[in-house]
Amino acid sequence: MKTMQLKTMLILLTFVIFFTYNACAAATIVGQKAPRLNITNWLTPDPPSGTSLQGRVLVVEFWATWCKPCVQSIPHMVELTNKYADKGVIFIGLSRDKSAGDVRTFLKQSDINYHIAMDTAISDNFSCRGIPTAFVIDSSGKLVWQGHPMDWNFETAIVAALEAAPPPFLNGVELGPFEDLRLQLSGGRDFLRAYRRLRIESRRKDSPDSKIAAEIIETIDAKIKEQIQQADKLRETDPAEAYTLYRRIVRNFRGVEVTRSAVTSHDELRQDEKVQKELAAIKDMEKAEKLLTQCSACQTCTDFNPECKDCIRLNNMTLARVQRILTNICTKHNDTKTANTAQQRLEKLTGKPPQDKPTTPSSSPANTSS
Ligand SMILES: [Zn+2]
Structure with missing residues (x-):
C-alpha cells in the first residue's frame, strides 16, 4: 500500500515539474x-x-x-x-x-x-x-x-x-448563419475557401440559408467591384497608387470572377517600368521621411525645425543620410512625381536647391559639342 502511494506521489511530482517547466x-x-x-x-x-x-x-x-x-x-x-x-x-x-x-x-x-x-x-x-x-x-x-x-x-x-489592421471590408454586413466566416471573407489567404463554401450553400435548394448565402456573395462582389473601379479611375492620374490598390485587391480576393480584371491590370502595371520606378522612389521617400521623424528638437524648439541651426546641428548625422536619400531620388528617379517632392524637401532642408539638378535627357545640353 505504502509503495503504491509513493509511486503515485512520484508520478504526480513528475507531472507537476514537467508542466511548470513547460508552461514557462x-x-x-x-x-x-x-x-x-x-x-x-x-x-x-x-x-x-x-x-x-x-x-x-x-x-x-x-x-x-x-x-x-x-x-x-x-x-x-x-x-x-x-x-x-x-x-x-x-x-x-x-x-x-x-x-x-x-x-x-x-x-x-x-x-x-x-x-x-x-x-x-x-x-x-x-x-x-x-x-x-x-x-x-x-x-x-x-x-x-x-x-x-x-x-x-x-x-x-x-x-x-x-x-x-485590414480595412473593415464587411463592416455593417449581416452574415447571419455564416458569421464564423467573417474573418476569412474579409480577404486574405482563406478568402477563396470561404467564398466557395458560400457559393455551394447558395446553390443548395434544400437549405434555408441558401438565399442569405447568395445575398452575401452579391454584397462581396459589389464591394470588390467598387474597389476595382476606384483603382481604374486612379490609373489615369496616378498609376503607381493604382498599382498599390490593385495589388491589395489581388492579394485579398484572388480566385473569384470579379477580381479577374484587377489581376490583369495589376500584371500590366507590374511590367510598366515607369510605375515601378515611381514605386522605388516612393519607397526611398518613405525611408527619408522615417529618418526625419527621428530628428529631435533643440532646447528652444518644441519640434524638429529644419530652419533652426541648433536643430540641424543636433541631428547632423541623420540629416546627412536624409539628404543623401533625397538627392538620390532626384537623380536616379528624376522623371518621377516623387522626385518633385524630394526636391522640395531637399530645398527646405538645406535652404538651397540640390547640386545635382534633375535634367530630362531631351533638354540636356550636356552632350552637344561645339
Ligand atoms: Zn531648434
Missing part, C-alpha cells in the same frame, strides 16, 4: 502567434464571444486586486479604452485573484470600463513575468507587444496594431 518554456514571445484565449469566467456583462475576438486588435492585461501597481494602472487602461474601444480594440483584464468574489466586490467600486474575467491559467501561456503585464495582439493574431501598462510604448503599440 511554452510562453509566447513577441512576434509569435498569440496563445488562444479560452476565457470562461467573465465577471463583467456582455463579454465578447470567441468569434468576435477574431481579426480584432486585442489588449490583454494580467492584474489582481491586491497588486498595487495594477490598481494604479487602472485609470490609464480606462483612458485607453475610452480612446480606442470604438475604433475596434477589445480590452480585457484577466484577474489573478484567487477568489472571483473579491474581484466582483472590487468591480462594484471601480470605474473599470473594459472586460474583466478570471485568469484560469491563461497567463501560463503568455509569460512567466509578474503583474501587471499588458499584451497587444494584432488583427492577425500575432503578439506584437508586451510590457507594463504604464509604459508609454503601450499606446504606440495599440495604434500601430490598429493601423496595420
Whole structure:
C-alpha cells in the first residue's frame, strides 16, 4: 500500500515539474502567434464571444486586486479604452485573484470600463513575468507587444496594431448563419475557401440559408467591384497608387470572377517600368521621411525645425543620410512625381536647391559639342 502511494506521489511530482517547466518554456514571445484565449469566467456583462475576438486588435492585461501597481494602472487602461474601444480594440483584464468574489466586490467600486474575467491559467501561456503585464495582439493574431501598462510604448503599440489592421471590408454586413466566416471573407489567404463554401450553400435548394448565402456573395462582389473601379479611375492620374490598390485587391480576393480584371491590370502595371520606378522612389521617400521623424528638437524648439541651426546641428548625422536619400531620388528617379517632392524637401532642408539638378535627357545640353 505504502509503495503504491509513493509511486503515485512520484508520478504526480513528475507531472507537476514537467508542466511548470513547460508552461514557462511554452510562453509566447513577441512576434509569435498569440496563445488562444479560452476565457470562461467573465465577471463583467456582455463579454465578447470567441468569434468576435477574431481579426480584432486585442489588449490583454494580467492584474489582481491586491497588486498595487495594477490598481494604479487602472485609470490609464480606462483612458485607453475610452480612446480606442470604438475604433475596434477589445480590452480585457484577466484577474489573478484567487477568489472571483473579491474581484466582483472590487468591480462594484471601480470605474473599470473594459472586460474583466478570471485568469484560469491563461497567463501560463503568455509569460512567466509578474503583474501587471499588458499584451497587444494584432488583427492577425500575432503578439506584437508586451510590457507594463504604464509604459508609454503601450499606446504606440495599440495604434500601430490598429493601423496595420485590414480595412473593415464587411463592416455593417449581416452574415447571419455564416458569421464564423467573417474573418476569412474579409480577404486574405482563406478568402477563396470561404467564398466557395458560400457559393455551394447558395446553390443548395434544400437549405434555408441558401438565399442569405447568395445575398452575401452579391454584397462581396459589389464591394470588390467598387474597389476595382476606384483603382481604374486612379490609373489615369496616378498609376503607381493604382498599382498599390490593385495589388491589395489581388492579394485579398484572388480566385473569384470579379477580381479577374484587377489581376490583369495589376500584371500590366507590374511590367510598366515607369510605375515601378515611381514605386522605388516612393519607397526611398518613405525611408527619408522615417529618418526625419527621428530628428529631435533643440532646447528652444518644441519640434524638429529644419530652419533652426541648433536643430540641424543636433541631428547632423541623420540629416546627412536624409539628404543623401533625397538627392538620390532626384537623380536616379528624376522623371518621377516623387522626385518633385524630394526636391522640395531637399530645398527646405538645406535652404538651397540640390547640386545635382534633375535634367530630362531631351533638354540636356550636356552632350552637344561645339
Ligand atoms: Zn531648434
